[in-house]
Amino acid sequence: MSLKNTQKIKCPDCGTEGEFTIWQSINTKLNPQAKEDLLSGELFAYTCPKCKKVHYVNYGLLYHQMEKQLMIYYAISKEDEKEILDTFDKMENGDMLPGMESTDYTCRVVHSQNQLREKAYIFDIGLDDRVVEIMKVMMVAHLSQTNPDLEVGDIFLEITKGKPERFVIRLKNGVLGNSPFSQKVYDAVKAEYIDSKGDGKRDYIVDMNWAVECLKNK
Numbered sequence: 667m668s669l670k671n672t673q674k675i676k677c678p679d680c681g682t683e684g685e686f687t688i689w690q691s692i693n694t695k696l697n698p699q700a701k702e703d704l705l706s707g708e709l710f711a712y713t714c715p716k717c718k719k720v721h722y723v724n725y726g727l728l729y730h731q732m733e734k735q736l737m738i739y740y741a742i743s744k745e746d747e748k749e750i751l752d753t754f755d756k757m758e759n760g761d762m763l764p765g766m767e768s769t770d771y772t773c774r775v776v777h778s779q780n781q782l783r784e785k786a787y788i789f790d791i792g793l794d795d796r797v798v799e800i801m802k803v804m805m806v807a808h809l810s811q812t813n814p815d816l817e818v819g820d821i822f823l824e825i826t827k828g829k830p831e832r833f834v835i836r837l838k839n840g841v842l843g844n845s846p847f848s849q850k851v852y853d854a855v856k857a858e859y860i861d862s863k864g865d866g867k868r869d870y871i872v873d874m875n876w877a878v879e880c881l882k883n884k
Contacts, residue, residue: 668693668700668730675723677714684715691728704729705786710779724779729786732766736789738774740782747775754870772867780822781873787825796866797856798823799877804855805833805845806874821874823847859884 669690674683689709694701703709710722726746729738737754741747753763754773762769774795776782788795802821809816817838824831830847837843859880860866869876 668697675712675721677717677719678721679719680714680717682714682716684712686712686723688723688725689727691730694729694731695733701729701731701786705783705790707779707783722779727782729782731786731789734789735768735771736774737771738776738782738785738789740776740779742777747777750775751870754868758868770867772865773870775871776873780820784822788823791825791828791830793830793852794856794860794866795872796860796869796877796880797852799872799874800855800859800880801851802833803874803877803881805835809835 670687671690672685672687675686676683689700692700692704700709710724712721712723713719714721724742726740726742728750729740730736739746739750741750754775757763757766757769757771757773760769772789774785776785785795788798805821806818809818819836819838821833821835824834824844830849830852832844832846835843835845866872
C-alpha cells in the first residue's frame with residue numbers, strides 16, 4: 667500500500683502557509699500518478715499558494731514497484747539507512763512487508779532525490795543499474811586522463827521517452843556537460859563485469875563507490 671500525510675509548509679519567501687503531501691511510501695501499481703510525479707520531479711516540489719515560488723521539500727520515502735518486484739528507499743540520514751538495511755535483511759530471511767507477494771525483490775538505497783529518480787527510470791526501462799554505475803566511473807576516469815584539471819561533481823543518466831539518451835555531467839565548478847549513451851558500450855560492460863549468475867538483488871547500495879570496488883575486484 668501507499669502511505670502519505672498532509673503537512674503545513676511555510677513559504678521561505680513570503681511566509682504564507684500551505685498544505686503539502688508527503689509520501690512515506692509509493693506503491694506504483696496503486697498510485698501511478700505519484701510515480702509520474704516522482705519521475706518528473708513534482709513529488710518534492712511545493713508551490714506557494716500566494717507568491718507561487720517553487721521550493722523543494724526533502725524527505726525520505728520508499729518507492730515500491732510491485733510488478734517489477736523492486737524497492738528503492740531514499741534515506742535522508744544514516745539512521746534511516748540503517749533501519750531500511752535491517753528491513754531488507756529481514757526480507758531476505760522471509761519477512762514480507764505490507765503489499766508484498768514475495769520476498770524475491772531487488773532492493774536499493776539511495777541518498778538524493780536525483781538518485782531516486784534515476785534508479786526508478788533505470789529499472790523502469792529494464793536497464794541494469796550496476797552497469798550504468800560502472801559506465802559512470804569509466805567516464806570519470808577518461809575525463810581525468812584527458813582533462814586532469816576538471817573535477818566531476820555528479821553524473822546522471824538522462825532518459826527521454828523511455829530510452830537512455832545521454833549522461834549529464836556536472837563539474838564541481840558548476841559547468842554542465844554531457845556524453846551520449848552507447849548501447850554498444852553498455853552491452854560490453856555488462857558482458858565483461860557483471861556476473862551472469864548474480865542478479866545483484868542484494869547489492870543494496872549500488873553507486874559509483876560500488877562500481878569502483880567492482881572494477882578493483884576485476
